[in-house]
Amino acid sequence: MEITVLVDMRDAFFNGIYDVIEEDKNVVVLTADHGAFRLSEIERDFPEQFLNVGIAEQNMISVAAGLAQCGKIVYVYSINNFISMRSLEQVNIDLCGMNLHVNLVGVGAGFTYSTDGPTHQGMQDMQAMSTLPGLSVYNVTDDINSYKLAKIGYRQPGPKYFRIEKGKNERIYNLNHNISDGLYKISDSNETLILSTGYMTHTAINVSKKIDNIGVVDIYRTKPLNEKKIVDICRGVKNIITLEEGTYSGGLCEKIALLLLKNNINCNFLPIAVEDKPCYYYGNRQMLHEKYKIDTDNICKKIKIFMESR
Amino acid sequence: MILNTSFLEEKSNSFRIKILDTIRKAGKGHIGGAYSCIDILTVLYYANILNITKNNFKDNNRNRFLLSKGHAAIAQYVILQDLGFFDKKELERMNNGGILGEHPDHNIPGIEFDSGSLGHGLSICCGFALSAKLDNLDYKSYVVLGDGECYEGTIWEAALLSSHLNLNNLVAIVDRNGLCIHGETEKINKLNPFSEKWESFGWNVIEVDGHNIAKLLETFNTIENSKTNKPTVIIANTIKGKGVSFMENDHKWHHGGISDEIYDLAIKELNGDNSVG
Numbered sequence: 001m002e003i004t005v006l007v008d009m010r011d012a013f014f015n016g017i018y019d020v021i022e023e024d025k026n027v028v029v030l031t032a033d034h035g036a037f038r039l040s041e042i043e044r045d046f047p048e049q050f051l052n053v054g055i056a057e058q059n060m061i062s063v064a065a066g067l068a069q070c071g072k073i074v075y076v077y078s079i080n081n082f083i084s085m086r087s088l089e090q091v092n093i094d095l096c097g098m099n100l101h102v103n104l105v106g107v108g109a110g111f112t113y114s115t116d117g118p119t120h121q122g123m124q125d126m127q128a129m130s131t132l133p134g135l136s137v138y139n140v141t142d143d144i145n146s147y148k149l150a151k152i153g154y155r156q157p158g159p160k161y162f163r164i165e166k167g168k169n170e171r172i173y174n175l176n177h178n179i180s181d182g183l184y185k186i187s188d189s190n191e192t193l194i195l196s197t198g199y200m201t202h203t204a205i206n207v208s209k210k211i212d213n214i215g216v217v218d219i220y221r222t223k224p225l226n227e228k229k230i231v232d233i234c235r236g237v238k239n240i241i242t243l244e245e246g247t248y249s250g251g252l253c254e255k256i257a258l259l260l261l262k263n264n265i266n267c268n269f270l271p272i273a274v275e276d277k278p279c280y281y282y283g284n285r286q287m288l289h290e291k292y293k294i295d296t297d298n299i300c301k302k303i304k305i306f307m308e309s310r
Numbered sequence: 311m312i313l314n315t316s317f318l319e320e321k322s323n324s325f326r327i328k329i330l331d332t333i334r335k336a337g338k339g340h341i342g343g344a345y346s347c348i349d350i351l352t353v354l355y356y357a358n359i360l361n362i363t364k365n366n367f368k369d370n371n372r373n374r375f376l377l378s379k380g381h382a383a384i385a386q387y388v389i390l391q392d393l394g395f396f397d398k399k400e401l402e403r404m405n406n407g408g409i410l411g412e413h414p415d416h417n418i419p420g421i422e423f424d425s426g427s428l429g430h431g432l433s434i435c436c437g438f439a440l441s442a443k444l445d446n447l448d449y450k451s452y453v454v455l456g457d458g459e460c461y462e463g464t465i466w467e468a469a470l471l472s473s474h475l476n477l478n479n480l481v482a483i484v485d486r487n488g489l490c491i492h493g494e495t496e497k498i499n500k501l502n503p504f505s506e507k508w509e510s511f512g513w514n515v516i517e518v519d520g521h522n523i524a525k526l527l528e529t530f531n532t533i534e535n536s537k538t539n540k541p542t543v544i545i546a547n548t549i550k551g552k553g554v555s556f557m558e559n560d561h562k563w564h565h566g567g568i569s570d571e572i573y574d575l576a577i578k579e580l581n582g583d584n585s586v587g
Contacts, residue, residue, distance in 0.1 A: 028444070048444065059433045059467035066437015069423060070445070071370070089427060090464075094434060097424045098416060 006168045010107055012143035013164050014038035016150025017075055021046050027154065028067055032057045032078040034107070036166075039077065057082040058090050064102045065094035073101050073154060079113075080106025080163055084125040088132075095159040096132045102160075103153035104129075109139060109165040109198050110245025110274075114285045118278035122163060127250030129161040130223045136160040137223040139198040144173035145220055152179055169202055172218065182221030183229060189215030190236060192303070196243035197222055197252050203289075204243050206296040211303060222252055230256070231263045239310070241270045241303065245294065248273040270306045272299060315523045322352040322523070326553045327580050328388040328401070334568040336405040340412065342563035344385040346487040346520070346548040347454055351377075353526040354452060354483075355389050359534075364395050367420060373449045374438045376422050378431020379456035379485060381565070383414040386421070395420035429462025431455060432482055436472045439480040439541070452481045458490040460501060466511065472541045473512030480541040481533060482513075485520065487550040489561040505545055514538045520546030554579050 007015070014036055021027040021042060029042055033055045043050045053060045057078050064074040076083060083104050084091070095102050106125060113120035129137050138160065140146040149162055177184060186205065191213040196204040201218040208214040217233060219225070234240055240260065242253040253271030260267065274292050281291050289295040293302070325348050333339030354360045360373050377386050387410055391401055396409065396419050404410040409418050413426030423434055431453045438451040459465065472480055486504065488495050495501050508515045514536070518529045526546070533542050550564070551557030554576045568576070 051440075053471055054467075056464075056467035056471070058464050059436075059471060062430050062433030062464065063437040063440065063468070063471065065423075066434040066439075067441050068437075069434070070438055070441035072441055072444070090430065090433075093424055093427055094430055 006171060007143040008037070008166060008168055009140055009143050009146040009164055010036040010166050011038040012146040013105060013140070013150045013162065014042060016147045016153075018042055020151060020154040021049055024073070024154075025049070026072050028072045028074050030060050030064055030074065030076045032060050032076075032082065034078045036107070058087045061087045061090040061102070061104070062094050065090070065098060065100050068100035068102050069098065075103045075105055075153060077105045077107070079120060080108045080122045080125045081120065082106075084161065085128050088128055091129070091135065091159070092132050096134050099134055099158055101157045104159070104161045105164060106161065107164050107166055109163045110200075111279075111285045111288045112165040112167070114288050115282045117280065117282070121279060123247050123274055123279070124250070126161070126163055126222055126246055130250060130255070134158060135223065136221065137163070138221050139163045140165065141198060141201050141218050141220050142169045142171045142173055144171060144175060145177070145179065148173070148175070148177070148179040149220070163198065165199065169199060172201065181229065182224075182226040183217055183219045185233060186216040186218055187214075189213050190238070192239040192241065192307075193217060193234065193237045194241045194243050195219055195230070195252070195256055198245060200243045200245050200294070203294070203296055203299065207299050207303065210296065210300050214303075219252065222255065225255060225259065227259055230259060231265065234260060234265050234267065237267055239268045239270065239307065240265075241272060243272045243294070243299070246274060247276045249276050268306070268310050270303065272302060315527065318352055318356055318523045318527075321356055322349050323553070323580060325352060325385070325388045325392070327577065329384050330568060330573065330576055330580065332384060332388065332401045332404055334573050335402060338405070338565065338567045339384050340381040340565045341568070342489070342550040342557060342561070342565070343379060343382040343456065343485070343487065345552045345554070345557065346550045347379070347382050347485040348385045349521045349523060349552070350454060350483055350485065350526060350546055350548075351385050351389055353523060353530065355393065357527055357530065359530045360452060362420070364393065364419065370445075371447050371449050374422055374435065374451040376431045376435055376451075376453045377414060377425055378453050379428065379459050380413040380425030382456075382485075383410075383412065383425070386414060387418075390418070390420035393420070428456065428459040429464040432465050432468040432472070435480055435482070436468045436475075436477060439472070439477040440475060442479050443475075443477070448479070450479045450481060452483065454483045454485060457484055457486045457488065457495055457501060457504070460484065461499060469508065469511040469513065476539045477541045478536075478539050482541070482543045484543060484545050485548050486545050487548045489550045489559070489564070491561065491564045493561050508543045508545070512540060514540040514542040515545065516542065517545045517547065520548035521552055
């Protein structure tokens with residue numbers, strides 16, 4: 001993989017798949033008529049291992065289950081709402097129940113599709129996926145971890161959900177990062193830590209530049225959480241803030257809160273997520289973040305009010 | 311195995327008795343849909359169609375079989391037990407702490423895939439059949455669907471894709487008993503013209519009497535020797551509750567318990583005593 005030039009996160013993920021499909025005839029990629037530049041190169045170079053099944057995501061997932069039951073390692077690709085919530089039962093019964101080696105690759109994390117409305121915005125996809133037994137859930141942060149996560153998809157058996165997005169986020173990771181950790185402490189603080197996931201980690205970094213003594217931890221595997229590491233990181237920290245581009249209900253905030261409670265971590269806790277209602281407001285991602293008060297400035301205000309109230 | 315229709319008919323009848331016994335003991339069960347497909351399953355398992363045994367069940371090139379109308383699982387259970395996949399004590403403790411419940415799961419020896427929620431099986435078998443093509447293996451994938459199951463949209467998603475991919479190694483058998491839980495399919499939400507629908511989706515369609523063992527045998531053998539490049543669907547016209555007169559064509563026998571009185575009446579009929587009912 002070219003690491004000097006920032007790559008679209010979809011292409012980075014498909015770069016990872018390209019590497020493994022080249023090596024292993026058992027790898028199959030299905031798409032429900034959704035594309036990416038690098039995916040079209042997989043189609044061109046490995047036509048027998050690629051199939052566009054048409055816009056029929058539920059069928060795609062059960063077909064993937066059949067393939068995996070026969071020994072294939074399958075990646076299925078579509079917009080994330082359509083392979084997560086539309087196909088929730090197929091994922092639950094056919095993939096999780098059977099514990100099959102199928103990688104769900106959903107593009108459209110959070111407000112990625114900011115002008116496409118609630119049908120395309122990934123507000124509850126990770127939340128819904130997190131309820132399913134045995135399903136690992138990943139949320140990409142930049143092109144490097146997108147690439148490395150694609151390879152986790154190959155190496156680790158069992159069903160997984162990868163919440164990816166289009167575009168280029170600023171690079172945080174390097175190829176030496178141990179992707180099995182599920183998280184990365186970007187900066188440290190005993191005063192305040194933001195545990196964030198996906199695109200919001202970049203916002204968290206911006207916030208940490210505006211308020212003193214804030215550390216940032218990127219959690220790219222939201223299920224199963226690396227509980228031991230998170231507990232170790234949070235113990236002794238005064239304020240824990242969670243930050244995500246998805247709903248509060250079932251979100252990272254609830255998982256972290258439960259984990260902290262279970263482990264008797266005594267801290268002030270501020271969850272920041274998106275309210276539970278469909279977004280019928282159209283604009284670019286920044287505009288939607290401002291609308292839902294999850295942009296850098298609004299988060300800084302929330303944190304200051306929170307700290308003053310303690 | 312013996313390809314003798316009277317042997318298969320007797321076998322199938324013995325399974326009806328075993329299903330009745332098991333449901334009586336289990337407290338409840340899906341007897342109507344089990345009786346409508348038991349003749350089909352008997353032919354598949356005992357007439358060298360599936361060729362699935364406990365010894366070859368893990369072979370890569372074994373034929374695949376999936377009962378997509380998973381609620382009729384008891385019909386498959388009595389056969390798997392008869393073939394030695396598990397002990398008969400499991401039938402005796404069905405729904406009561408053993409490995410067998412109302413719907414089949416992959417932990418049960420001889421069961422390929424979890425089933426119970428309708429509309430999944432054809433897609434999964436499409437995956438099996440596609441895998442066979444990718445691996446140049448010659449096994450076939452068979453799936454039994456309920457006709458009520460064909461209300462599920464995924465059936466038609468899978469039907470489209472299977473014909474598009476020319477999966478001539480895929481055989482769907484629709485147990486066309488014409489009844490859902492609450493009545494006739496044609497009154498609830500009509501499926502007819504049913505064969506034409508499958509034809510228009512690009513399938514090779516064969517209609518057969520799903521209780522005529524000789525015709526079923528002939529049909530499966532025809533498929534075996536067919537040169538078609540299409541997937542095949544057998545519309546098996548059946549009778550829900552077939553074999554017990556007062557259960558036949560009565561949707562109320564979709565699911566329930568068997569009282570002693572009902573048992574006595576049913577068992578007499580299944581034992582060939584026509585003086586009842």
